[in-house]
Amino acid sequence: SHLLLTDPAPLAANHDDSTNESSLSTLLTLCDLLNRELLVLIGWAKQIPGFSGLSLVDQMSLLQSGWMEALLVGVAWRSQGTLGEELVFAGNLRLDEAQCRSAGLADLYEALRHLTIKYQMMRLSPEEAAALKAVALANSDVDPVDCPDSLQRFQDGLHEALLDYEASRREQHRAGRLLMSLPLLRQTAHRAVQTLLRLQHQHRIPLHKLLLEMLDAKA
Amino acid sequence: KEKHKILHQLLQNST
Numbered sequence: 754s755h756l757l758l759t760d761p762a763p764l765a766a767n768h769d770d771s772t773n774e775s776s777l778s779t780l781l782t783l784c785d786l787l788n789r790e791l792l793v794l795i796g797w798a799k800q801i802p803g804f805s806g807l808s809l810v811d812q813m814s815l816l817q818s819g820w821m822e823a824l825l826v827g828v829a830w831r832s833q834g835t836l837g838e839e840l841v842f843a844g845n846l847r848l849d850e851a852q853c854r855s856a857g858l859a860d861l862y863e864a865l866r867h868l869t870i871k872y873q874m875m876r877l878s879p880e881e882a883a884a885l886k887a888v889a890l891a892n893s894d895v896d897p898v899d900c901p902d903s904l905q906r907f908q909d910g911l912h913e914a915l916l917d918y919e920a921s922r923r924e925q926h927r928a929g930r931l932l933m934s935l936p937l938l939r940q941t942a943h944r945a946v947q948t949l950l951r952l953q954h955q956h957r958i959p960l961h962k963l964l965l966e967m968l969d970a971k972a
Numbered sequence: 973k974e975k976h977k978i979l980h981q982l983l984q985n986s987t
Binding site: 792795796799809812813816817962963966967969970 | 975982983984
């Protein structure tokens with residue numbers, strides 16, 4: 754309940770009009786959205802029960818490691834309702850395969866569709882999406898961990914919430930199935946980060962400072 | 973963690 758209550762409202766894209774080149778404009782719009790999503794995610798993470806009980810060092814490590822996974826849960830969640838094969842980055846930023854391809858995001862499109870289809874088939878609920886986002890952060894396998902006991906408690910609390918929720922729906926296998934989707938989520942996030950790093954080098958897309966900082970931790 | 977000033981600040985802000 755707490756995760757749902759604090760789940761941030763979806764952001765809208767601010768369409769970039771600084772260039773006539775549509776693929777560049779798409780990338781700039783996407784990066785701006787990503788930066789704002791990241792800010793909101795950090796604010797949200799602080800409200801996840803147990804997060805503030807972690808040391809500041811661990812809070813930073815978890816976010817630096819798991820931010821893209823958490824954000825992609827949102828993209829996959831928003832995209833699962835679409836009839837077409839669009840990725841819904843925001844209500845007003847829906848990209849199909851051709852648009853992604855022309856923006857240099859073909860590999861990202863493919864990876865994100867794979868993830869989206871997986872969640873689409875499971876009919877992910879809002880509760881599950883919120884839980885997965887929190888679990889992705891908590892489970893980001895940072896090394897070294899400053900305070901392992903607090904991290905373990907944080908993870909256990911989220912796990913327990915997920916089990917309770919699925920038990921209330923009398924869905925015996927769903928919690929396990931969701932957790933089994935985490936490797937694909939990580940793989941997809943890795944692709945997304947690689948794509949961003951590549952775009953930054955190739956096109957010299959100006960990235961916001963926070964986004965650069967988070968990418969820097971991944972590079 | 974010196975390099976990650978913005979994240980550090982965001983986490984330390986209470987709101």
